[in-house]
Amino acid sequence: MTTPVVAIAYHSGYGHTAVLAEAVRDGAVDAGAEVHLIKVDEITDEQWALLDRADAIVFGSPTYMGTASGAFHVFAEASSKRWFGQDWKDKLAAGFTNSGSKSGDKLHTLQFFQILAAQHGMHWVNLGLHPGWNNSAGSEHDLNRLGVFAGAAAQTNVDEGPEAVHKSDIATAEHLGRRVTETARTFTAGRTSLAA
Amino acid sequence: MTTPVVAIAYHSGYGHTAVLAEAVRDGAVDAGAEVHLIKVDEITDEQWALLDRADAIVFGSPTYMGTASGAFHVFAEASSKRWFGQDWKDKLAAGFTNSGSKSGDKLHTLQFFQILAAQHGMHWVNLGLHPGWNNSAGSEHDLNRLGVFAGAAAQTNVDEGPEAVHKSDIATAEHLGRRVTETARTFTAGRTSLAA
Amino acid sequence: MTTPVVAIAYHSGYGHTAVLAEAVRDGAVDAGAEVHLIKVDEITDEQWALLDRADAIVFGSPTYMGTASGAFHVFAEASSKRWFGQDWKDKLAAGFTNSGSKSGDKLHTLQFFQILAAQHGMHWVNLGLHPGWNNSAGSEHDLNRLGVFAGAAAQTNVDEGPEAVHKSDIATAEHLGRRVTETARTFTAGRTSLAA
Amino acid sequence: MTTPVVAIAYHSGYGHTAVLAEAVRDGAVDAGAEVHLIKVDEITDEQWALLDRADAIVFGSPTYMGTASGAFHVFAEASSKRWFGQDWKDKLAAGFTNSGSKSGDKLHTLQFFQILAAQHGMHWVNLGLHPGWNNSAGSEHDLNRLGVFAGAAAQTNVDEGPEAVHKSDIATAEHLGRRVTETARTFTAGRTSLAA
Numbered sequence: 192m193t194t195p196v197v198a199i200a201y202h203s204g205y206g207h208t209a210v211l212a213e214a215v216r217d218g219a220v221d222a223g224a225e226v227h228l229i230k231v232d233e234i235t236d237e238q239w240a241l242l243d244r245a246d247a248i249v250f251g252s253p254t255y256m257g258t259a260s261g262a263f264h265v266f267a268e269a270s271s272k273r274w275f276g277q278d279w280k281d282k283l284a285a286g287f288t289n290s291g292s293k294s295g296d297k298l299h300t301l302q303f304f305q306i307l308a309a310q311h312g313m314h315w316v317n318l319g320l321h322p323g324w325n326n327s328a329g330s331e332h333d334l335n336r337l338g339v340f341a342g343a344a345a346q347t348n349v350d351e352g353p354e355a356v357h358k359s360d361i362a363t364a365e366h367l368g369r370r371v372t373e374t375a376r377t378f379t380a381g382r383t384s385l386a387a
Numbered sequence: 388m389t390t391p392v393v394a395i396a397y398h399s400g401y402g403h404t405a406v407l408a409e410a411v412r413d414g415a416v417d418a419g420a421e422v423h424l425i426k427v428d429e430i431t432d433e434q435w436a437l438l439d440r441a442d443a444i445v446f447g448s449p450t451y452m453g454t455a456s457g458a459f460h461v462f463a464e465a466s467s468k469r470w471f472g473q474d475w476k477d478k479l480a481a482g483f484t485n486s487g488s489k490s491g492d493k494l495h496t497l498q499f500f501q502i503l504a505a506q507h508g509m510h511w512v513n514l515g516l517h518p519g520w521n522n523s524a525g526s527e528h529d530l531n532r533l534g535v536f537a538g539a540a541a542q543t544n545v546d547e548g549p550e551a552v553h554k555s556d557i558a559t560a561e562h563l564g565r566r567v568t569e570t571a572r573t574f575t576a577g578r579t580s581l582a583a
Numbered sequence: 584m585t586t587p588v589v590a591i592a593y594h595s596g597y598g599h600t601a602v603l604a605e606a607v608r609d610g611a612v613d614a615g616a617e618v619h620l621i622k623v624d625e626i627t628d629e630q631w632a633l634l635d636r637a638d639a640i641v642f643g644s645p646t647y648m649g650t651a652s653g654a655f656h657v658f659a660e661a662s663s664k665r666w667f668g669q670d671w672k673d674k675l676a677a678g679f680t681n682s683g684s685k686s687g688d689k690l691h692t693l694q695f696f697q698i699l700a701a702q703h704g705m706h707w708v709n710l711g712l713h714p715g716w717n718n719s720a721g722s723e724h725d726l727n728r729l730g731v732f733a734g735a736a737a738q739t740n741v742d743e744g745p746e747a748v749h750k751s752d753i754a755t756a757e758h759l760g761r762r763v764t765e766t767a768r769t770f771t772a773g774r775t776s777l778a779a
Numbered sequence: 780m781t782t783p784v785v786a787i788a789y790h791s792g793y794g795h796t797a798v799l800a801e802a803v804r805d806g807a808v809d810a811g812a813e814v815h816l817i818k819v820d821e822i823t824d825e826q827w828a829l830l831d832r833a834d835a836i837v838f839g840s841p842t843y844m845g846t847a848s849g850a851f852h853v854f855a856e857a858s859s860k861r862w863f864g865q866d867w868k869d870k871l872a873a874g875f876t877n878s879g880s881k882s883g884d885k886l887h888t889l890q891f892f893q894i895l896a897a898q899h900g901m902h903w904v905n906l907g908l909h910p911g912w913n914n915s916a917g918s919e920h921d922l923n924r925l926g927v928f929a930g931a932a933a934q935t936n937v938d939e940g941p942e943a944v945h946k947s948d949i950a951t952a953e954h955l956g957r958r959v960t961e962t963a964r965t966f967t968a969g970r971t972s973l974a975a
Contacts, residue, residue, distance in 0.1 A: 255856050257536070257894035264852035268843050280711055281766075292518040292534020293542075298494040299894050305697060305707070306845035306887050309732035312711035314766065315697070319672055319704035322488040326546045338488020340453070340701035346489075350522045374673075374706065381773030451660050453698035460656035464647050476907055477962075495698050501893060501903070502649035502691050505928035508907035510962065511893070515868055515900035536897035570869075570902065577969030649928070684910040684926020685934075690886040714880040718938045730880020732845070738881075742914045 193383065195375035197224040197368070198242050201251030202231050202263040206353035207289045208253045211345055211364045215249055215287060218368025223376070226368075231266035243273070246375040247283035248313070249367070250304040254288045257296035258303055267307050277312050283378065284308035285316040285371045287343035287364055289356070294337075301341040316374050317341055318367060323359065334363045343367040389579065391571035393420040393564070394438050397447030398427050398459040402549035403485045404449045407541055407560045411445055411483060414564025420571070422564075427462035439469070442571040443479035443512070445563070446500040450484050453492035454499055463503050473508050479574065480504035481512040481567045483539035483560055485552070490533075497537040512570050513537055514563060519555065530559050539563040585775065587767035589616040589760070590634050593643030594623050594655040598745035599681045600645045603737055603756045607641055607679060610760025616767070618760075623658035635665070638767040639675035640705070641759070642696040646680045649688035650695055659699050669704050675770065676700035677708040677763045679735035679756055681748070686729075693733040708766050709733055710759060715751065726755050735759040781971065783963035785812040785956070786830050789839030790819050790851040794941035795877045796841045799933055799952045803837055803875060806956025812963070814956075819854035831861070834963040835871035835904070837955070838892040842876045845884035846891055855895050865900050871966065872896035873904040873959045875931035875952055877944070882925075889929040904962050905929055906955060911947065922951045931955040 197219045203209035212228055219226045227245070229238045242248055252259035259267070273279050286304035288297050308315050318340055323333030330336075336359045337344050345360035347353075393415045399405035408424055415422045423441070425434045438444055448455035455463070469475050482500035484493050504511050514536055519529030526532075532555045533540050541556030543549075589611045595601035604620055611618045619637070621630045634640055644651035651659070665671050678696035680689050700707050710732055715725030728751045729736050737752035739745075785807045791797035800816055807814045815833070817826045830836055840847035847855070861867050874892035876885050896903050906928055911921030918924075924947045925932050933948030935941075 256859055256862065257898050258846070258852065258855070258891055261849070261853035261856040264846065265849035267846070268849040271844055274844065277711075277713065290534070291521055293489040293521065293532070294493065294540060295518065295534035296494060296536065296894055296898070297490065298492060299891070302694060302697075303846055303887070303891070305694075306733070306884055309709040310845050310884070312709055312732070314709065315707040317701040317704055317706065319669075321669065322491060326544045327551070336489070338486070338491035340492065340704075341698070344490060346521060348522045355523070377773035377777060378769055379773070380776040381769035381771070384772040384776040385769060452663055452666065453702050454650070454656065454659070454695055457653070457657035457660040460650065461653035463650070464653040467648055470648065473907075473909065492698055492702070495695070498890060498893075499650055499691070499695070501890075502688055502929070505905040506649050506688070508905055508928075510905065511903040513897040513900055513902065515865075517865065536900075537894070573969035573973060574965055575969070576972040577965035577967070580968040580972040581965060682926070683913055685881040685913065685924070686885065686932060687910060687926035688886060688928065689882065690884060714883060717879055717881065717934060718936045719943070728881070730878070730883035732884065736882060738913060740914045747915070 193379045195224045195372050195379060196245045197247045197249065197372055197375065198227045198229055198245035199249045199251060200229045200231050200242060202260050204253050204260060207347045207356055208251055210353045210356040211287050211289055212251050214361045214364035215368035218365035219372045222369040222372035224372040232262040234266065243278055245282065246379055247371045249371055250286040252288055252300060254290035254295055254297045254300040257299050259300050274310060280312035282313045283316050283371060283375050284313040285342060285367055287367060289345040289347055291347065291349035293346050297339065297344045305341060316371050318343060319370055320366060332359055334359060334366055389575045391420045391568050391575060392441045393443045393445065393568055394423045394425055394441035395445045395447060396425045396427050396438060398456050400449050400456060403543045403552055404447055406549045406552040407483050407485055408447050410557045410560035411564035414561035415568045418565040418568035420568040428458040430462065439474055441478065442575055443567045445567055446482040448484055448496060450486035450491055450493045450496040453495050455496050470506060476508035478509045479512050479567060479571050480509040481538060481563055483563060485541040485543055487545035489542050493535065493540045501537060512567050514539060515566055516562060528555055530555060530562055585771045587616045587764050587771060588637045589639045589641065589764055589767065590619045590621055590637035591641045591643060592621045592623050592634060594652050596645050596652060599739045599748055600643055602745045602748040603679050603681055604643050606753045606756035607760035610757035611764045614761040614764035616764040624654040626658065635670055637674065638771055639763045641763055642678040644680055644692060646682035646687055646689045646692040649691050651692050666702060672704035674705045675708050675763060675767050676705040677734060677759055679759060681737040681739055683741035685738050689731065689736045697733060708763050710735060711762055712758060724751055726751060726758055781967045783812045783960050783967060784833045785835045785837065785960055785963065786815045786817055786833035787837045787839060788817045788819050788830060790848050792841050792848060795935045795944050796839055798941045798944040799875050799877055800839050802949045802952035803956035806953035807960045810957040810960035812960040820850040822854065831866055833870065834967055835959045837959055838874040840876055840888060842878040842883055842885045842888040845887050847888050862898060868900035870901045871904050871959060871963050872901040873930055873955055875955060877933040877935055879937035881934050885927065885932045893929060904959050906931060907958055908954060920947055922947060922954055
């Protein structure tokens with residue numbers, strides 16, 4: 192059985208998004224992936240090469256002013272070098288984001304990740320979770336407590352540090368890491384099987 | 388001083404969105420508007436004429452499957468009769484929505500309302516509120532507790548009825564009604580002043 | 584080698600979108616799929632069952648007033664019955680749309696399809712094509728002449744019938760049908776291989 | 780009669796978007812505005828102050844990889860300093876973009892501008908034009924030939940320089956400049972009138 196290669200290309204401003212990136216990594220490792228955490232604001236040529244050979248790239252950024260951070264956008268623009276040759280075509284893509292508000296235009300950040308993946312001809316892996324139950328019992332402990340579907344979303348209070356990232360949001364990001372890995376494994380096994 | 392005419396064109400499946408529509412109305416009345424609540428799934432020719440003479444139209448719908456309800460979309464498609472003559476051009480537009488999740492793709496519903504307004508050549512009035520503080524004190528009592536900017540958003544637990552719509556979300560919708568009315572008053576006064 | 588089952592769930596107002604649906608079908612058949620064309624405004628229980636057993640569902644609709652048609656949205660809302668059990672989870676999804684304008688907010692229709700797929704936990708298959716060259720030679724004959732990436736987009740002059748759908752747009756839709764089929768085949772083969 | 784102050788905050792990579800910025804300026808000047816062209820990648824403190832005192836801010840950027848350029852996004856993130864005090868609240872906002880494709884995800888760039896405006900509590904001025912006729916006569920000479928509604932969109936062939944920006948797209952950008960100016964004049968006159 193092949194080992195899926197999952198790259199997590201992320202920017203974190205104050206450490207909250209880094210916590211999510213590590214959760215995605217943990218989920219992916221748990222599902223058997225070789226995982227590479229890549230800070231896009233410090234990306235090296237070697238790391239670009241890691242992205243090129245990954246089976247799946249998971250994009251991550253805080254949501255600032257309603258979209259990904261400036262640093263992430265600079266990376267996204269630089270990825271146009273891979274776009275010309277459609278080097279990332281048919282890879283899997285997914286995404287995660289954190290902001291200080293429950294909603295906070297996080298959907299727009301995830302949709303930007305989807306647009307970026309579409310330009311690259313990648314396949315988009317959605318979260319695949321029901322929303323956590325928002326019922327009169329008031330549970331905040333379920334996966335996907337915010338009810339986001341295109342990726343993993345987190346809300347962290349604006350006066351708290353990375354240690355305060357919500358446990359449910361971390362578990363949701365871990366779920367995404369596992370799901371991306373399992374989907375990548377299926378795809379790769381399919382390619383191998385059809386080529387045999 | 389002129390009295391702005393505000394029409395609220397909405398669909399409510401189970402009554403939650405109707406509570407928001409009434410809150411928008413209350414805010415608009417409070418700010419001095421003549422307000423018309425219009426259920427788009429039962430809209431009459433007289434009500435289409437009300438939309439035609441309104442200074443502002445506020446769109447409202449639950450978010451189902453990530454967008455406005457089917458009933459609202461049938462109304463939006465029917466508004467193409469007004470589109471051909473650009474009959475609603477330069478009116479103000481705004482929007483509100485409710486869903487069972489904190490986020491729940493409500494942004495996509497509001498962005499659809501924005502697209503609809505753009506097609507009609509209307510001006511879009513955003514919420515104009517900071518997000519409610521999501522801090523370690525855990526306040527849920529502020530306006531805009533969910534952190535949405537393009538309109539008024541509400542989250543109501545899926546096992547509760549219209550009486551359970553969150554007080555902060557109702558106050559946020561009231562704010563939107565006041566804001567739309569005041570903006571419409573300014574616009575109308577400007578037109579009168581420039582024509583004098 | 585398994586035969587992928589591809590369902591095309593579409594609405595066509597005046598026949599242009601039906602031409603695209605048939606092109607997606609032709610591409611899918613060419614790539615070896617079992618294909619089912621389903622008109623969502625006349626959908627039967629048997630056809631809902633076909634959707635349930637499909638490996639991939641391709642959504643199609645004209646773009647009216649900046650989004651899918653009212654009839655398509657009524658279908659999308661009705662798909663919530665499948666959402667509760669996440670019955671379509673892990674299926675593939677893709678989309679296509681036609682409008683009278685080159686751009687015409689078609690992206691919003693495709694993004695709505697993506698949101699619908701996300702709610703269902705499906706994987707989204709992007710078009711996977713460079714934009715047709717928009718250069719000084721003025722070629723309009725390439726695939727993806729409009730430069731859309733999230734799905735297949737077509738522009739048909741508003742005073743012409745279905746016979747006038749652009750040849751390049753038809754070829755682009757055929758490409759999407761092939762691509763969805765090949766991706767579904769890979770995915771299915773992977774599942775079979777991993778289960779062996 | 781007051782003179783509206785219109786600031787055009789834009790980034791241009793290769794000069795095409797600069798042509799549009801100048802067209803917006805020309806339209807605004809024609810309608811009687813005091814206009815300031817501001818390159819966001821070289822913005823000075825004095826120019827931030829100009830943005831602060833403008834009645835309307837028009838955002839402009841090329842569409843790269845499906846959104847505004849990295850340089851524009853860095854500016855947008857930096858505008859968070861104005862967001863904390865909601866310094867731009869109730870100003871008008873509008874937008875324009877250019878890309879090499881007819882569609883090319885330009886809508887996403889304009890929607891990002893709308894999100895940015897929403898976060899700042901600004902009012903969004905849509906284009907207010909029917910789409911140019913895409914009919915069998917093949918006219919490409921109308922305003923809004925691409926059929927975009929949320930702002931002014933242009934398509935320039937990828938192998939041509941700024942001198943090749945389409946005449947209709949330039950005229951569409953001029954229209955936007957006039958429209959923003961006239962709307963700002965109305966709004967300002969209304970405030971003056973109501974304060975009297």
